[in-house]
Amino acid sequence: MSAVSNSECPVCKTAEVVCGKWTLLVIRDLAEGNQRFCELERSLEGISPRTLSLRLRALEEEGIVQRHTYPEVPPRVEYALTPKGEALAPLIDDMRAYGTRWLLEEPVESAAA
DSSP, X not given: OOOOOGGGOHHHHHHHHHOXXXXXXXXXXXXXXXXXXXXXXXXXXXXXXXXXXXXXXXXXXXXXXXXXXXXXXSOEEEEEEOHHHHTTHXXXXXXXXXXXXXXXSXXXXXXXX
């Protein structure tokens, strides 16, 4: 593989988008389906409302998350992954499998090992 500058490296570009604190966890939770702000806040223990708002806004700007406002009283807003966001689901699944196998207190050895 030839050397690629960081500014042109697909891994670096992806990391710039998803490696902010809480970002992958927001994507993980939205991969389960549409959620309201309060549902995300509840599922992401320890995240501040401001941080969640900033992460959602950044993911919207990247085209990973879409915000849908329903014309109801009181207003209802739901967040969902776009197709671009859904394409990150395998990355989340791979990270879950890696963490389960290698980072839990008692790593799970594969049957082939």
